[in-house]
Amino acid sequence: MGRRKVKPARVVYRKLGREQAWGQATIGENTIELDTRLGAKRQLEVLCHEQLHLSFPSLLTEAEVDRAGKELCATLWAQAYRRVLLEPNDKPPRIS
Numbered sequence: 001m002g003r004r005k006v007k008p009a010r011v012v013y014r015k016l017g018r019e020q021a022w023g024q025a026t027i028g029e030n031t032i033e034l035d036t037r038l039g040a041k042r043q044l045e046v047l048c049h050e051q052l053h054l055s056f057p058s059l060l061t062e063a064e065v066d067r068a069g070k071e072l073c074a075t076l077w078a079q080a081y082r083r084v085l086l087e088p089n090d091k092p093p094r095i096s
């Protein structure tokens with residue numbers, strides 16, 4: 001029995017105006033929406049935050065999700081994790 005591969009959330013980038021939020025998670029659809037106006041670090045922070053909502057629906061309070069999202073982002077950022085933009089048909093480079 002192999003380990004099951006984790007299915008990443010679908011992430012949609014759009015201007016979230018009416019929702020009054022920088023990000024949004026839809027649990028049944030495993031989908032995260034991110035506002036296109038976020039800077040790089042905030043985008044990572046909001047992405048972590050919304051993934052926590054998907055991973056632990058109703059298990060964590062909003063304050064806990066907020067704290068964990070910020071901590072995750074701070075550690076990833078401090079370890080120099082950054083977004084790399086790829087050409088449409090490129091695959092991510094295989095680096096350790």
Ligand SMILES: [Zn+2]
Nearest residue numbers: 049053062065
């Ligand atoms: Zn939230």
